[in-house]
Amino acid sequence: MNHVLIVDDEANIRESLEEILREEGYGVASAPTAAEAKILIEDAPYDVVLLDIWLPDRDGLDVLQEIHQLPAETRPEVIMISGHGTIETAVKATKLGAYDFLEKPLSLDRTLIVLKNAVEARRLRSENLEFKRQFNVNSVLTGESVPLKALRQQIRLMAPTNGRVLIYGESGTGKELIARSIHAESLRRDRVFLELNCAAIPEAHIEAELFGVRHGASTGRTEQRGTLERADSGTLFLDEVGDMSLKTQAKVLSALDDQMFTPVGGTQPLRVDVRLIASTNKDLEEEIAKGNFREDLFYRLNVVPFSVPPLRERKEDIGPLVREFLNDFGRQYGRPRMEISNEALEVLHQYHWPGNVRELKNVIERVLILNPRALRIERKHLPPLTHKASVRTGDGFSSLQQARDAYERDYILKKIEEARNNVSRAAELLGLERSHLYRKMKALGISVRE
Known part of the structure; x- marks a missing residue:
């Protein structure tokens, strides 16, 4: 439940807002004076404070300043309300940290929309703070390969600037983590980081999501603040920007030029200060040649290009990544520290990893879930896809005999697993004498506890 504090000297306003x-579904408290509001804020955390500018004992703007000095972890969003508001007052309140400004008499619909957006902003701020507590660019970009070291160095150099970044990389390489690491190392690290996945939002809705909606729009949607507006003074990450329609690209281009845009159905342009980071798994220059992407937008986004190498080009990072995933999932599932055998690691090295780091992470999680009693990942624990791929591609085999041994080993392990570690039964399935199978197992380094 989200909690709201109403601070207003008019009893009828407090009572009606509390009831509504x-x-x-909100938890609500109220206070008629700044002094009482201060006590309530010190006693319990609130997500949002609805604060009147005219209070009997204090100026509401002074109270706003005090609230804004609270630690970020406990600081609520503040919505100012006033019956004597002016543009100058609203601008001053915003500069002092107010989330929004409402004029009396309050519009119920607008109040609920602004309140909902403020709660969402508070949630995002909390998530960002939690992420930063756990975040370290060196731990997120795990590995010591040359491409990864170069990428970390590039992040340290470019993050403190406001330059636009375009991140290239296949699906699953961690483009979002790169974007988050840039934000975490930037001068905007204490402001919001928002992501908009251009490939996941239907084309008919992406403009509304990006630019927002105002009353009177023909979309039939209720009024909402767009991602670009909510990211003001922070960072906006446009994931898979190559999937944007040409119409939306034109609007993004216009917004980038002067940091101004008009919401869908609106008449007044809004100005924002947003650092833009974009990513794509497509060759945008090829998309330009096909007429699918605007060349002028490409040059505005591609100020600082980042290229994230696929996992198959930095296989020396597989071991460190696996150990990090084992530690993370071990904590998540309450499991003791798990290791991985050299043989299992060798199989992972031989696989091509078309799904990149995301696929590796999913494989490790699956192995950990399906083998709750294991303290070490062995070759037999790995899913069949990994075995088949390593044998099919032939990567890492220096001779035909080595490839045969690998195939034979995988096949025997599969039959032993089918026989539930009963070697006699496995020998029957393989059409071998039990003693012959034992010799094979010894030669191939297979150890089974029956």
Whole structure:
């Protein structure tokens, strides 16, 4: 439940807002003075404070300044309300940290929309703070390969600037983590980081998601603040920007030129200060040649290009990544520290990893879940896809005999698994004498506890 504090000296406003917000599912408290509000804020955390500018004992803007000095972890979003508001007052309140400004008499619909958006902003701020507590660019970009070291160095150099970044890389290489690492190392690290996946949002909705909607729009959607507006003073990450329609690309281009845009159905342009990071798994220059991507937008996004290498080009990072995933999933599932055998690691090295780091992470999680009693990942624990791929591609085999041994070993392990570690039964399935199978197992380094 989200908690709201109403600070207003007019009893009828407090009572009506309390009743309405409780019906909407909020936890609500109220205070008629700044002094009482201060006590309530010190006693319990609130997500949002609805704060009147005219209070009997204090100026509401002074109270706003005090709230804004609270630690980020406990600081609520503040929505100012006033019956005597002016543009100058609204601008001053925003500069002092107010989330938004509402004029009396309050519009119920607008109040609920602004409140909902403020709660969402508070949630995102909390998530960003938690992410930063756990975040370290060196641990996220795990590995010591030459391409990864160069990528980390590039992040340290470019993150403190406001230059736009375009991240190239296949699906699953960690483009979002690169974007987050740039934000975490930037001068905007204490502001919001928002992501918009251009490939996941239907074309009919992406403009509304990006630029927002105002009353009077023909979309039939309720009024909302767009991602670009909510990312003001922070970082906006446009994931898979190559999937944007040409119409949306034109609007993004216009917004980039002067950091101004008009919401869908709106008449007044909004100005924002947003650092833009984009990513793509497509060859945008090829898309330009096909007429699918605007060349002028490409040059505005491609100020600082980052290229994330696929996992198959930095296989020396597989071991460190696997150990990090084992530690992470071990903590997540309450399991003791798990190791991986050299043989299992060799199989992982032989695989091509078309799904990159994401696929490796999924494989490790699957192995850990399906083998709750194992303290070490062995070759037999790895999923069949990995075995087949390593044998099929032939990567890493220096001779035909080595490839035969690998195939034979995988096949025997599969039959032993089918026989539930009963070697006699496995020998029957293989059409071998039990003693012959034992000799094979010894030669191939297979150890089974029956």
